[in-house]
Amino acid sequence: MIDLDDTDRALLRALAQDATLGAGALGRQVGLSQPATWRRLRRLHQVGAIRRRRLVLDAGALGFGVTVFLGVTLAAKGRTSLADFERAVSAIPEVQTVQHVLGLYDYRLRVIARDIPDFERVLRRRIMTLPGVGAVDANVLLSEERRPGPL
Structure with a gap:
């Protein structure tokens, strides 16, 4: 299991809502600087907490009913x-x-x-x-x- 603090959890929650946010916008949401946010995101990727970011498409809107x-x-x-x-x-x-x-x-x-x-x-x-x-x-x-x- 990966050891996460409250800031890590806040970053993951924010990314789960909008995976397009950059380190600057994420940092503003959780009260960190852009470099500190970037370091945390890199660590979360390295330890496997974040595997990848993904685009979610609306199948019905694309003709798959x-x-x-x-x-x-x-x-x-x-x-x-x-x-x-x-x-x-x-x-x-x-x-x-x-x-x-x-x-x-x-x-x-x-x-x-x-x-x-x-x-x-x-x-x-x-x-x-x-x-x-x-x-x-x-x-x-x-x-x-x-x-x-x-x-």
Whole structure:
């Protein structure tokens, strides 16, 4: 675990709200000079508290109106089949997240598509043809009340 003080936490909260802020603007928010803020940010990157900054796009506004969660059970569960599946599924651009889970399924995928026919195409031509896929269960997202936010 990484040792963080109140100032580090304030910096992380501010970045979680707006990752485009520079060291000067962040420093003003938390009461530090720009150089002191920059040193803290560099340390937070070095110790792994900040892995990367990321742009969040609105899928619906870009024409991707359907989100489907897939539960995938592999036919064989050897180390090779897991690696082959992960490598192949990660190459599909419509698959937004790949989660190896414990429970009813081996993997949980978040897939976006323009509409249901587009999702069907992705499912039939790309996902069902992946190495090791045994069974797939789909849940269509109706609404999302809260997206993952800052820790």
